[in-house]
Amino acid sequence: DAKTTQPNSMESNEEEPVHLPCNHSTISGTDYIHWYRQLPSQGPEYVIHGLTSNVNNRMASLAIAEDRKSSTLILHRATLRDAAVYYCILISGGSNYKLTFGKGTLLTVNP
Amino acid sequence: NAGVMQNPRHLVRRRGQEARLRCSPMKGHSHVYWYRQLPEEGLKFMVYLQKENIIDESGMPKERFSAEFPKEGPSILRIQQVVRGDSAAYFCASSNPNQPQHFGDGTRLSIL
Numbered sequence: 001d002a003k004t005t006q007p008n009s010m011e012s013n014e015e016e017p018v019h020l021p022c023n024h025s026t027i028s029g030t031d032y033i034h035w036y037r038q039l040p041s042q043g044p045e046y047v048i049h050g051l052t053s054n055v056n057n058r059m060a061s062l063a064i065a066e067d068r069k070s071s072t073l074i075l076h077r078a079t080l081r082d083a084a085v086y087y088c089i090l091i092s093g094g095s096n097y098k099l100t101f102g103k104g105t106l107l108t109v110n111p
Numbered sequence: 112n113a114g115v116m117q118n119p120r121h122l123v124r125r126r127g128q129e130a131r132l133r134c135s136p137m138k139g140h141s142h143v144y145w146y147r148q149l150p151e152e153g154l155k156f157m158v159y160l161q162k163e164n165i166i167d168e169s170g171m172p173k174e175r176f177s178a179e180f181p182k183e184g185p186s187i188l189r190i191q192q193v194v195r196g197d198s199a200a201y202f203c204a205s206s207n208p209n210q211p212q213h214f215g216d217g218t219r220l221s222i223l
Contacts, residue, residue, distance in 0.1 A: 034211065041216075042216050042217075043115075043202045043204075043214030043215050043216045043217050044154065044202070044204075044214045045214065046211040046212065046213060049211060087153070097142065097144060097159045097166075097167070097206075097212075098156045098159070098167065098170075099144075099146070099154070099156060099204075099212065100156070101146075101153035101154040101155075102153055103153060104153065
């Protein structure tokens with residue numbers, strides 16, 4: 001699987017937008033970009049995924065660069081419950097079951 | 112609650128004992144995956160199963176570990192003759208084909 005690079009940590013204030021970046025310069029044409037997050041003492045939670053176009057759902061938005069070498073997860077209004085480790089994961093269309101979790105970005109949300 | 116259910120949430124075993132971890136997938140899901148998270152590390156894939164079949168066990172240690180997903184009942188991850196290094200959080204996920212995986216809250220295994 002292609003490698004992803006994320007900042008180790010980020011900080012935000014409650015009710016402000018948060019932009020979590022992910023670089024994946026070696027992404028291949030069949031790789032989907034998935035985001036998961038893990039709250040303390042819980043299992044990972046699926047957030048969003050996309051291939052080429054920007055995606056929106058009730059949790060977040062995913063902005064994908066035109067060359068697909070980077071993407072940004074956008075939380076429109078951070079809440080305390082959004083404090084978690086966020087993982088950007090590339091999944092090949094042919095082997096989409098073996099998720100590879102890196103160290104992710106630890107997001108701290110200040111009240 | 113229609114989510115992935117894992118039990119027990121916490122399991123304590125002495126060295127040499129057996130550990131059995133259970134996972135009930137989300138209703139309607141036919142694929143189950145097991146991952147292990149060692150302290151201060153990311154999750155690592157262990158095994159992928161469909162009903163009565165092991166599809167990929169490339170992440171599973173060759174000895175002492177086994178997994179099954181029978182026709183009826185939960186998926187079981189079994190660790191025989193546990194050692195201190197087996198202490199970790201074990202997460203189960205489930206999905207339908209080509210859909211995102213949904214995770215349970217894990218079983219935290221401690222070896223005395």
